[in-house]
Amino acid sequence: MDLTGLLAFNVLTGIATLALITIGLGVIYGMMRIINLAHGEFMMLGAYTAVTASTAGVNIWVSMLILPPLVVGLVGLVLERTIIRFLYGRMMDTMLATWGISLGLIGLITSIFGNVVKSVQMPVGSFAIGQYHVSAYSLVIIGVGVVVLSSLLLLLRKTRFGLILRATMQNPAMSASLGVRPAAVYMATFALGAALAGLAGGVLAPISGVSPGMGGAYIAKAFITVLGGGPAIIAGTGLAAGLFGFINEIVSFLSTPVIGDIALLASAIVLIRVLPQGITGRFLRRSS
Amino acid sequence: MKLLRSSGGAQTVVILSIIVMFAVPKVLSEFGVMQATLFAAVAIFGLSQGFVWGYAGIMSFGQAAFLGIGAYTYAIAAINLGNTQMAALLAIAVPMLFAALLGYFMFYGRISDAYVGVITLTVSVILFELMNSTSGSQYHIGDAVLGGFNGIPAIPPFAPPGKPDEPLDQIGVWYVAMSTLIVAYGFLKWTLASRFGRVVVAIRENETRAMLIGYDPRLYKLLSFVIGAGIAGAAGAVFATWGGFISPTVFALTMSAQVIISVLIGGLGTLIGPILGAVAIQYLINVAGTQHTIDPSLGLGIVLVAFVLLVPQGVVPVVRSWIARLSSTSRTPRAKTAKTPNASEQESRS
Amino acid sequence: MNSTPPLLQARNVTMRFGGVTAVRSVDFSLGEVELRCLIGPNGAGKSTFFKMLTGQLRPSEGSIHFRNTDITGSNPHQIARLGVGIKTQVPNVFNGLTVRENVFIGAGRRKSLARAQRIVDETLTRLQLDTIAERIVGQLAHGQRQWVEIATVLAQEPELILLDEPAAGMNHEEVLRTAELIREINKTQALVVVEHDMQFIRMIARTVTVFSQGEVLVEGSVETVLSDQRVKDVYLGRRAA
Numbered sequence: 038m039d040l041t042g043l044l045a046f047n048v049l050t051g052i053a054t055l056a057l058i059t060i061g062l063g064v065i066y067g068m069m070r071i072i073n074l075a076h077g078e079f080m081m082l083g084a085y086t087a088v089t090a091s092t093a094g095v096n097i098w099v100s101m102l103i104l105p106p107l108v109v110g111l112v113g114l115v116l117e118r119t120i121i122r123f124l125y126g127r128m129m130d131t132m133l134a135t136w137g138i139s140l141g142l143i144g145l146i147t148s149i150f151g152n153v154v155k156s157v158q159m160p161v162g163s164f165a166i167g168q169y170h171v172s173a174y175s176l177v178i179i180g181v182g183v184v185v186l187s188s189l190l191l192l193l194r195k196t197r198f199g200l201i202l203r204a205t206m207q208n209p210a211m212s213a214s215l216g217v218r219p220a221a222v223y224m225a226t227f228a229l230g231a232a233l234a235g236l237a238g239g240v241l242a243p244i245s246g247v248s249p250g251m252g253g254a255y256i257a258k259a260f261i262t263v264l265g266g267g268p269a270i271i272a273g274t275g276l277a278a279g280l281f282g283f284i285n286e287i288v289s290f291l292s293t294p295v296i297g298d299i300a301l302l303a304s305a306i307v308l309i310r311v312l313p314q315g316i317t318g319r320f321l322r323r324s325s
Numbered sequence: 326m327k328l329l330r331s332s333g334g335a336q337t338v339v340i341l342s343i344i345v346m347f348a349v350p351k352v353l354s355e356f357g358v359m360q361a362t363l364f365a366a367v368a369i370f371g372l373s374q375g376f377v378w379g380y381a382g383i384m385s386f387g388q389a390a391f392l393g394i395g396a397y398t399y400a401i402a403a404i405n406l407g408n409t410q411m412a413a414l415l416a417i418a419v420p421m422l423f424a425a426l427l428g429y430f431m432f433y434g435r436i437s438d439a440y441v442g443v444i445t446l447t448v449s450v451i452l453f454e455l456m457n458s459t460s461g462s463q464y465h466i467g468d469a470v471l472g473g474f475n476g477i478p479a480i481p482p483f484a485p486p487g488k489p490d491e492p493l494d495q496i497g498v499w500y501v502a503m504s505t506l507i508v509a510y511g512f513l514k515w516t517l518a519s520r521f522g523r524v525v526v527a528i529r530e531n532e533t534r535a536m537l538i539g540y541d542p543r544l545y546k547l548l549s550f551v552i553g554a555g556i557a558g559a560a561g562a563v564f565a566t567w568g569g570f571i572s573p574t575v576f577a578l579t580m581s582a583q584v585i586i587s588v589l590i591g592g593l594g595t596l597i598g599p600i601l602g603a604v605a606i607q608y609l610i611n612v613a614g615t616q617h618t619i620d621p622s623l624g625l626g627i628v629l630v631a632f633v634l635l636v637p638q639g640v641v642p643v644v645r646s647w648i649a650r651l652s653s654t655s656r657t658p659r660a661k662t663a664k665t666p667n668a669s670e671q672e673s674r675s
Numbered sequence: 676m677n678s679t680p681p682l683l684q685a686r687n688v689t690m691r692f693g694g695v696t697a698v699r700s701v702d703f704s705l706g707e708v709e710l711r712c713l714i715g716p717n718g719a720g721k722s723t724f725f726k727m728l729t730g731q732l733r734p735s736e737g738s739i740h741f742r743n744t745d746i747t748g749s750n751p752h753q754i755a756r757l758g759v760g761i762k763t764q765v766p767n768v769f770n771g772l773t774v775r776e777n778v779f780i781g782a783g784r785r786k787s788l789a790r791a792q793r794i795v796d797e798t799l800t801r802l803q804l805d806t807i808a809e810r811i812v813g814q815l816a817h818g819q820r821q822w823v824e825i826a827t828v829l830a831q832e833p834e835l836i837l838l839d840e841p842a843a844g845m846n847h848e849e850v851l852r853t854a855e856l857i858r859e860i861n862k863t864q865a866l867v868v869v870e871h872d873m874q875f876i877r878m879i880a881r882t883v884t885v886f887s888q889g890e891v892l893v894e895g896s897v898e899t900v901l902s903d904q905r906v907k908d909v910y911l912g913r914r915a916a
Contacts, residue, residue: 072439123634124633127637128439130633130637133585133586133633134630134633134634136582136585136586137625137626137633138630139626140625140626140629141623141630142626143626144621144623144625144626145620147623148619148620253577256578257446257450260443260446261443261447295455295457295458296458299451302447302450306430306448309436309444310430310434310436313435313440520783520788523776523779523783526772527769527772530769530770530771530772531770533751534768534769534824534827535780536750536751536752536755537751537761538752538755538781538827539755539756539784539831540752541750541752542752
């Protein structure tokens with residue numbers, strides 16, 4: 038009984054983690070059809086923001102939840118204006134350019150901080166599920182995941198900003214004729230995606246080692262979850278993270294975390310083969 | 326792009342390569358020959374990516390998977406069988422088999438081009454994580470202990486047929502590496518000039534049209550993918566015999582990134598471009614690794630972004646069109662570069 | 676009683692996209708060496724029907740046979756191999772290759788090199804493309820690209836040729852030449868031509884099938900069909916016959 042509770046808790050944490058990792062990439066790919074291979078590095082920047090701020094004495098929660106999205110969102114804005122916007126419509130070239138950005142960011146951070154593993158203090162303790170002790174931080178992750186996905190949903194569906202975003206993505210010319218500047222929308226969307234990645238990096242900093250190369254572990258998972266999710270960004274991310282996160286945690290529990298990771302990637306490949314449009318390409322077609 | 330005109334160029338390349346092959350040991354020190362051998366290995370790998378991506382239009386983002394499978398197969402087979410020629414053949418065959426399965430899974434499943442990129446990338450990540458986790462003596466194939474992130478040391482170097490107990494020295498390995506490069510280049514040139522090769526290129530140009538003529542694009546893509554994997558496997562075997570050591574980093578994303586960058590700057594849609602690009606990038610990496618002014622990843626990143634923004638076609642096509650413009654014949658430059666999605670590619674994707 | 680099967684036979688063919696029925700219970704039959712024109716206003720279903728013949732779409736219901744072979748839902752490459760040449764509405768040519776290379780790809784499947792080269796030469800001459808044989812197709816004018824595509828299709832030596840809007844974007848002279856070409860092809864091969872240009876239809880047509888709202892409205896000789904009031908109504912507002 039305790040074991041089921043523990044497992045369920047771990048599954049929820051795994052799903053929330055995967056959703057957080059994925060959503061930034063999903064916003065950029067889903068809205069702009071850009072494959073941002075620097076996504077892992079945006080997360081890494083978020084983690085480094087958290088580390089730097091907390092060691093400088095800033096409140097831990099601000100360091101992890103407020104500063105990273107702001108900093109990385111700004112970085113995303115700058116990169117979009119200077120590099121990405123010249124490559125719209127050229128999918129291969131954006132993949133290559135973002136790959137270059139990814140390498141550049143790794144190099145930049147290595148130059149500044151060195152190739153060492155830093156860490157952030159775990160801000161909360163543990164609690165008990167029956168006879169097992171679990172980290173209360175997992176509750177933070179689940180909480181942040183829920184808040185992020187639901188706020189994003191509200192933003193896209195209920196606010197004027199969200200409406201403009203969705204409309205421009207579907208028909209830039211029409212939006213332009215209504216007074217919206219598509220360039221501004223693309224900038225905002227890319228910055229939003231970057232900010233979400235930064236947030237994920239900040240939130241996950243206490244539980245992962247923070248190093249320049251940490252992003253590489255996330256990019257494949259995030260990608261495959263975006264593709265598995267399908268065209269509806271939030272619903273897709275939620276469902277795909279749900280499915281893959283579940284598989285990941287169960288297999289990890291039954292064997293090793295590495296095998297769990299492999300199971301996640303392999304099952305995602307199978308899903309894409311079976312549902313080339315992703316989960317929400319087949320079901321829930323009208324949602325966002 | 327006119328396929329038939331480059332056969333004269335191919336002969337020049339082969340002759341020059343043979344000259345280089347014999348000249349290098351005379352001109353360079355033993356250390357220099359070792360460096361050159363590494364260049365040859367990455368050049369073979371570059372050919373593999375250049376063929377699969379530039380000619381067949383398959384966006385393989387995880388070609389390192391086949392490089393690594395080839396390298397590990399060579400190591401495991403050489404250690405277990407004691408027969409390095411057999412090991413070399415297996416190093417080519419096993420990646421081809423793997424590519425046949427993966428390729429069937431992908432191309433017969435009507436997955437779009439971008440997805441092929443992500444799936445191949447993910448497969449290489451899976452292999453990386455898998456091999457990384459094999460630390461401990463219980464992970465072994467026969468006598469070969471996989472070694473996890475430490476890899477497999479003491480790989481028997483290649484010994485020529487008929488003299489199994491006389492493994493080659495550095496100079497000998499250089500000859501093998503360079504010959505493999507020349508053979509791979511010649512084989513690909515021959516393939517591209519053949520009926521099969523022309524159909525492969527036609528499919529890349531317009532898959533719908535090729536299909537409407539009666540060609541099954543899935544089959545041609547699968548076969549191209551398998552050929553590319555075999556060449557990558559050969560590169561892996563050369564790599565393993567060169568270093569005497571192999572570790573999971575051969576599967577890393579950086580390995581796939583390196584070869585893609587090489588093809589990009591060398592020139593997508595050519596064979597000589599990837600060779601030169603691979604050598605140039607490896608040289609840059611060597612230099613970047615030894616200097617302390619700028620971080621190697623940062624330098625590479627800047628180079629990549631600069632190339633994408635400024636010279637998206639790559640160096641060789643740009644140089645070729647300069648040469649064409651300088652000479653009197655009005656050779657019409659290529660209408661499109663292969664890598665940007667054109668309308669028909671998008672049509673076949675939907 | 677005619678015991679040889681028709682060259683092409685579609686029975687009760689229906690195509691649904693989600694809630695929309697684009698083609699509804701269409702019966703269609705084409706004889707050997709017959710020339711048929713498919714006409715109808717936009718959205719009438721002719722292009723959808725065409726795509727089911729070429730294998731680019733799989734019918735929701737019904738069957739399509741090429742002689743005795745069931746081709747319902749077959750892949751385009753399988754249908755092409757049976758001897759069907761297909762020219763699509765948007766020109767599908769190999770933009771980066773020369774005219775000669777384009778036609779060669781069409782000619783070269785399962786034939787000796789010598790025979791393929793001969794076919795290429797003959798086809799280039801027949802379509803008067805010799806002068807531009809070494810030009811890169813991506814740089815040719817639209818009308819020329821259409822002909823390159825037709826040449827590529829002819830080089831396959833098909834028994835049935837499906838043409839979707841072959842005269843689109845052509846000037847008057849080019850249209851005349853294309854009509855003449857089609858009449859010449861029809862001496863030995865069957866054709867199905869989808870077209871909007873009524874003058875062009877008049878130049879080539881014998882039997883015409885009129886589509887409207889996903890169904891066959893009327894089928895008959897050019898004169899009968901074009902003087903049919905229903906057809907005129909359906910084309911109301913269009914610059915037609």
